[in-house]
Amino acid sequence: MSDYSVIGKRVHNIDGTEKVTGSGKYTFDVVLPNMLYGKILRSPHPHAKILKIDTRRAKRLVGVKAVVTGKDTLGRKQGIWRRFPELCDEEILCRAKVRYIGDAVAAVAAIDEDTAEEALDLIDVEYEPLPAVFDPMDAIKEDAPQIHEGVELNININRHIEWGDVDEAFEKCDHIREDKFKCSSQAHVCMETHDAVASFGHNGKLEVWTSSQSSYYIQRLYADMLDMNESDIRVTNRHTGGGFGSKFELDSAQFCAAILSQKLCQPVKIVLTREEEFTATKRRTPMYYFLKLGAKKDGTMLAKEVRVITEGGAYTAMGATALYLTGFFSSFPYKYPNYRYDGYRVYTNTATTSAMRGFGAPQSTFVGESQIDMMAEDLGIDPVEIRRKNGMTPNYEVPGQAFIQSCGLHQCLDKIEEHIEKRGKLPPNHGIGVSAYGFMSGGIFNWFNTPYAFSAAVVRINIDGKVDVYTGTCDMGQGSNTTLAMICAEELGVRLEDVRMFSGDTGICPPDLGAWGSRQTLMGGNAVKMAAAECKQQLIEFTAAKMGVNIVYDLDIKDRWVHLVDRPERGVSYFDIVKEAIRGKDGVAIMGRGHYTPHRKGMISPAYSFGVQAAEVEVDPETGRYKLVNVTTAHESGTVINPVGIEGQLEGAIMMAGGYGFCEDQPMDEGKILNPSIADYKLIRSLDMPETDILEIDTYEPEGPFGAKEAGEGLTNPTAGAIGNAVYKAVGVRIYDLPITPEKVFKALKEKEKQQKKAKK
């Protein structure tokens, strides 16, 4: 595939210069004339009835322009699972009841942030605290307080996945393991907190600038909540300071800014504080995992049974999807002939858990990859070998669920085995742990109930040959604009610098579901490619006519040269052809439209990426402290469109997923998050970052644009498991709950010492 002229090249991100000069404008930087600043009052109680809200004192404060409460809303409930009204359960501005510490109850608009903040202290809310429940294992008990009316045992949603005959298969197993695990929460910690500038005009139309992963979702959810037409709402996402799964649901900054602006017909800007970001936005789903795994003596795994209870927090959000995906990915990346999953998402009086990079799969991969190492040890099989024996292969069907076309798992296993062998004998207290994973390239499910194609794009060629791409995809920093521009440039036969991207603006771009579930390269890419192809076809038709070539010849465009495929020297300049073609079309710019919706691709995703990671740790057995020494990843994501982008995704994922394994957590006391600041929330910084090596594996995905598939989220799946396995290899203790803190390692070491002493006696 080396004949690509754009794809696979090391390029600067197309918005790179704006980012290194500080000239790029984020929502955080937007200032409009006559703009006000908003702040949100939040519940200090985990569960309480709102008896009365008195805003009079706040309204009297000089500089305060409006104070709103739930009474100023239509009282609707939002949810991203729009097909299921019972799962739309979040008012955002609560009217009768608050369900977690951080639930919004009122909002203020004032001339500046200080005044708005001062006004919050002047709003008197009378609460009647209700009994609250924080742990899902408590919340499913008969006598637990009910968090949502009519929801029995607080079970928000359950999912069942099954194939084969699990019970019969367990009978045939030589060895069965049953293990319990607990996965912790994690905060997204986007550097730009959630923010929005909402501006209602007197014409009743709403314009919003917001830091978002899906402008279309935000637009549609606004329309639901405000009872407006989608088309009267324009949502623009400028540069977005990180998303990681936290920014594609309507949030309190967006909603409150709009409600306030609606009252005043003035722009209102709300930027969540870092503390609100930690306590009052969504987070990764904590899960209790119960696993049963059965294998033959030779390591062939015959059956797996998985039960999961997840801490849902106060509302549904995308948690329902996380529940499904953790169940599906618990079978990854292995060929289990018999599999059963039962998952329950339980409401609790804690901050809502939802989507975060990996979307349920980092949890399932941590538990699954820990257990498979234990199984390998029980059976006396090498960890790489047991994975090889059971690992997925190309053209494999996950029964009734998914069809996997490209799959490079086995090449990845080979490379990682080589890496481990090369490392040779390790120094004392070092260990290398292995973890295999897979992930989807965009979801097929349509619980959002969009009537539109999942992805769509318009490509326009202007008179100077320069190309504008319009797509509803959102660049939140992952570089999708660059990747999509590369796809467009390659398809059309122009250079990257010829392409300009217009994305994430619902006012001018065709709808796209946005940046989540690792969908944009494949789905957005296919749409852009199709639109570019349509443009190219028009130019080729025109050229063929103009050059009068024999109809047996094929024409193509490469690097701004329209030419005969078989005789590349025979051709014309792309720029000349564009000029003439437009003239020939009565002055209409060349336009192409593209779209993509997966059809007949199973239940989950049109394509899957795979990889294997090896983490090396060094443990100090006297304290339990360990260091991440090196993380090496063999990864395949189909054709690599943007290599610099993939490296960035990979190393960034190691920082985030390493944090999930090593130190990131959100401990709570009675529903209160105890570390809502970056000083107290520990995350990996440069000195803590391990060395990272990438072993790229070539594969080609027939469903993806130029053979590409996802390379964003899947990379967050393996690291926690690899760390757990590495710690075990280093000092022989297994940690069953995340994060794997030095204290847990230390305690396990002490326990092991005690057991050994006992055994000696």
Next chain:
Amino acid sequence: MKKELKFKVNGQPYEIFVKPKTLLVEVLRDLVGLTGTKRGCSSSSCGACTVMLDGMAVKSCSVLALQANGTEVVTVEGLAKGNELSPLQRAFLDHGSYQCGFCTPGMLMSSTALLTENPRPTKLEIKEGIDGNICRCTGYNAIVRAVTAVVKGEYKEAK
């Protein structure tokens, strides 16, 4: 109540009246209008607001504006010379040392201050130099590679 703050930002002198409680970052963003400098936390922890003050990196959210009286501040907007990007800016571009870009101005200022002080830092010193800055996207190693490339002389200073 307001007091006069006289200082230079990117070489340009300013005389601004500010309330004593005003932070340096607020003056730079809201009064001088340089929004390249970001804010990411309220606990001096994230480094997104890093600027150079008399040649050294400081967190501008943790400096009272009046404490900058008489100093020279350089922000990310002051790194390029005309249309010529600084070596670090070019190296960041080449090495993909940014993704969402929100931490990038702070990262560049920390790296620039580091190289001003110590033109030949070791890898560990580079890591230490940017340890006060959080990047949630890149995993830092690409930033370390970019700074290393500048240290190795792969990027010449603009004339």
Next chain:
Amino acid sequence: MKIEGKFTMKAPIQETWDFLLAPGTLVSCIPGAEKMEAVDDKTWEGIVKQKVGPITIKLNFTQTLTELDPPRHVKAMGLGSAVGGAGTFTQETIVDIKEVAGGEVEVAYSSNVSLVGRLATFGERIMRAKVNKIGGQFIQNLQDKLESELGK
């Protein structure tokens, strides 16, 4: 943040109870309490001042006896809201008294303190230490008072 414990002392149970319930005994054990005044026989109001380094917190404090089962069980709820809106502070104290051998009584207590609002976000590390200390002082004061009044 919960503190639990028990101590025994030589005193008749009824006297212990009476003293415990005497107006002001419980509130006077609250560290930093100032100007506590009785609103009725179960409720006191006043100001509680606490200091953590440079931070001085002034709380409007109300203490209410919510459960009474003479002469063995009392539960008191304290609620403080910080002047200036920095947060609220709640304290739930349970004292159970029972007779043990030798004319002694065993006083079992538990005190659960929690903070809500901005106060709580000032470094968990610091606040937890401080709140533990306040809880500990409260119990110490109570024990000292009981012992000095009755335990001789």
Next chain:
Amino acid sequence: MINDFEHFTPKTLKEALALLAKYGDDCKVICGGQSLLILMRQGLVSPKYIVDIKGISELSYIKDDKDGVKIGATTTHRAVEKSAVIKKKYPVLAEMETRLASVQTRNWGTIGGNVCHGDPAGDPVPVLIALNATLTVAGARGTRSIPVENFSLDYFEVDLKDGELLAEITIPPPPPRTGAVYTKFNIIESDLATVSVAASVTLGAGDGVCQDVRIALGAVAPTAIRAKKAEKVLKGKKITDALLKEAGEVAATETEPISDIYASEEYRLELVKALVPRMTKEALARAKKA
């Protein structure tokens, strides 16, 4: 949100003391402000007056004289870290500084400010205790000196009376054959300590006997503390691994750690037991080389 205040920028120590005397309880001293501003932003501290001593140049110095090295209170961490004198005479102090928070914080924050903040997890105090430093406190009625180990009183409380300012830190010349080390145990490299240990060992001439030892612990009590009983275990003896282990066990009994989100009380005790012997041994090795 920071509440409004009046801001004074005295140019001399005398001016600063006069302002403190005038405004008493209503005013706070700011220097680098790396700790105070966080509290002010959260609205937890709202002084009416701020006396900003950052600009008092007479308090920013590192001087080497016969009594030892004197560090002015407004000297930045970074100046301490880079000082040739400090690196030569008290390398442990410079090493500690390189691990204190971030470069940005060290550039603006001051060693005096850190000591006065009274954070039991602060880095400089345990090292200063191990180095037997003395503080000079200035007030309206003159100055007084106080050993650094007695300066911290409680969580975030130090022995500064109204109207007083920390002026200087004096570190006596290290006796010959002395080695000192500092380490902090934390999860993230640049983080505050979960437990920290500073140790200084002085060996007798030629006999290898521990003539003097000072062990200071951070983050295991309301203030940084000196583990005097543990020191006694080692003092006057030839240090062996068994003695070190004992010293660690004894040191643990001198602490009163709490459980928090970073570590349980029990774990902190175990860390003290593990780190005191390890660090003392390292100090010993340095003393042998000195």
